[in-house]
Amino acid sequence: MSARERLISHLSRYRSIIPDFDSFIDYQFRPLSPTIRTNTLLLEPGELASMLSSRGMRLSAVPWHPWFFRVDDPGQVGNPGRTLEHLLGYYYVQELTSALPPMVLSPRPGDLVLDVAAAPGSKTTQMAQMMRNSGTIVANDVDYRRMGALRSNVDRLRITNVVMTRNDGRRIQSSVAFPRILLDAPCSSEGIARRSPEHVAKLTLTQIRGLSRLQMSLIRRSIDLLEPGGLLVYSVCTFAPEEAELVVDHAISLGMEPEEVRLPLRSEPGVREWVDERGRHYRFSPGVEMAVRIYPHLNDTGGMFIALLRKPEAR
């Protein structure tokens, strides 16, 4: 079986829950233009656009986020990550769907935020911009090598309000409770097929189930670290309900209260039920419908699942 056929075969397990499935499949084979985020700590989006346009890069604005540009043609540099402006931290190459979880968490200047699985730092650095380098972000990751990438991105963007910690996310210890937590969990990454189809073609169901168990543990620990009344954003760049609604359903069963996710682009609600290839019938609580699924064919992006959960106030 070719890689293309393996990819289609794998994603077919979602045929019953993804609307306009043929178009969804068609989009998996369309290249995805890179997108960049202006580092608003250093310059305005318009300044960045003129700077890069004068180098021959062709950009178009992203209508729903003023910091972002789609790179329609990188010009002679070939790759938007290979410019001096990039090295100096004027911008970050970030896929659009990756910008959504921080938008949902919506940290403000002065806030205290925990980013449980932070490396390589696209969302950490975006949140630092939203917080204008004030308040505090605890950016955690477990992997030493990935921590290096996180550190270099934080340095490059001249961000000064980040504490980097290296812990297994299931065992983070803290004597302070966090009012906002982002759990952008390690996942099977089916939503990146447009950039890395080989990865998705090789996925196994055993991997998905293992990741689901890890995500359940991570969300339990995140709930423990959240202060009463605090907000938790759970996101994964994948379509598997085992890694999405099943994990959120678990959090709801532990008392978390789902809130509606509002986004400025087309999305589908979380699914209430699904039957997997072995005939197992999953039924989730109604609250999962407040989460969103982003599919590539809806907005010409990658894929993502995002839920917003509030911890009840202590009684």
Next chain:
Amino acid sequence: MRCSGSPRPAEPHEVEEFLDYLEGRFGIPREFLRGYSVFVSGDSLWVFSGDASVPGAVSCAESIGVRALKGSGKGPKPTSAFLRLVGRHATKNVVDLEDEGQLLAFMGGGIISGEFPVDPGYVVVRFGGEVLGCGLYSPRLGIVSQLPSHMRSSSSWGVFQE
């Protein structure tokens, strides 16, 4: 998982020595530190704009804000990341690169030969008004780029002032 040594808040005398060094070497006014707290880890000093009570409250903190100085047998060495933050306040031991050739040599981690009107030792390197990072000047060699590998570029495209 074992944690490496956690950073601790700097003692007042360590902050004073830090400010003395920046003022003495680069003419950076002491007020620049307003709004930052200073932490120490091993032989490094960090500056941090967040809540200073948080680093001690979480497990396995490895870095806090931006690493500013590293100690060494030859005295303190400022990091390029830190100079990009504060180098615009420097009034001495600053080198302005003059052309794209020098820029590419510096960004590639190389050497810019020649004599420059600065004291031997660490210097702030700028181009077009933008701080690029730290260089080490000696009259014999010139300016040796101190950019760490992840901040370097071998690209011949992308200068920001033509």
